[in-house]
Amino acid sequence: MSFEVKEKAEVRLVFLGAGGVGKTALIQRFLRDTFEPKHRRTVEELHRKEYEVGGIKVTISIMDTSGSYSFPAMRKLSIQNSDAFALVYAVDDPDSLEAVKRLREEILEVKEDKCTPIVVIGNKIDRHTERRVSSEDVLSTVEMDWNHIFLESSAKDNVNVMEVFRELFQHANLPIQLSPALCRRRETFPKESNRRPPMNKTNSCLIS
Numbered sequence: 001m002s003f004e005v006k007e008k009a010e011v012r013l014v015f016l017g018a019g020g021v022g023k024t025a026l027i028q029r030f031l032r033d034t035f036e037p038k039h040r041r042t043v044e045e046l047h048r049k050e051y052e053v054g055g056i057k058v059t060i061s062i063m064d065t066s067g068s069y070s071f072p073a074m075r076k077l078s079i080q081n082s083d084a085f086a087l088v089y090a091v092d093d094p095d096s097l098e099a100v101k102r103l104r105e106e107i108l109e110v111k112e113d114k115c116t117p118i119v120v121i122g123n124k125i126d127r128h129t130e131r132r133v134s135s136e137d138v139l140s141t142v143e144m145d146w147n148h149i150f151l152e153s154s155a156k157d158n159v160n161v162m163e164v165f166r167e168l169f170q171h172a173n174l175p176i177q178l179s180p181a182l183c184r185r186r187e188t189f190p191k192e193s194n195r196r197p198p199m200n201k202t203n204s205c206l207i208s
Contacts, residue, residue: 009056011172014063014078016107017088018099022123024064025155026088030165031062035156044074079110084117084172086164091122091152092130097138104146117171121164122152 015023024045028034031047047062063078079085087103089096100120107116120142122135135152142150149167153160 010059010061011084011169012061012063012082013084013086013168013172014065014082015086015088016065016075016078016100016103017086018090018093018096019066021088021090021093021096022155023086023088026086026121026123026153026161026164027062027064029155029158029161033158035158037156044078075106076110079107084119084168086119086121086168088121088123089133090124090127091133091135092124092127094132097122097133104148117168118146118148119164119167119171120146120148120150122150123155125152125159126154126157 015027017023024040025035027047028036031049044066045064047064049060049062051058051060063082065075065078085107087100087107089100104118104120107118108114120138122133122138125131139150142148149171151160151164151167153164155161
């Protein structure tokens with residue numbers, strides 16, 4: 001079975017979540033392999049990178065959104081124009097998980113598609129003693145009830161950041177061999193994640 005790839009591929013990703021959960025930190029860790037410990041309030045910022053892989057141009061647009069609910073029109077537009085979504089909460093902030101639940105409902109309402117590619121990310125696992133959200137409870141809800149991908153990460157310690165983008169690329173129909181992360185950091189890119197149980201695929205949606 002042959003797989004024909006277009007000469008130019010474009011994927012639009014959007015990061016959503018409450019303020020201070022680490023959306024910007026995850027994006028900066030992926031794009032520049034840097035971490036800024038001081039929180040900087042984001043209104044909306046678009047990162048656009050173009051890569052050439054095997055003669056094929058790949059454009060990745062990553063929208064870093066505000067954690068404030070003061071910009072509903074901007075958020076709705078970002079949702080409408082995006083291919084895959086990262087919903088980020090902080091493991092030391094239960095309220096940020098509630099924000100993820102509300103944002104998921106908004107995404108499904110705007111996209112009108114229950115099969116919309118969504119990755120839920122519990123960030124800041126480096127804060128071991130401050131954890132207030134159980135990974136087991138979230139895993140059950142996200143993978144069994146919502147049928148989405150769940151990962152925990154640390155932008156600070158660079159844990160699972162590459163895996164987050166791997167999942168986003170795959171579920172946004174970007175062939176994994178074209179992933180800029182794979183080409184840029186082949187030696188460190190994880191082949192398989194061993195940080196979460198396998199997802200139950202029984203009722204999975206097919207993304208075409």
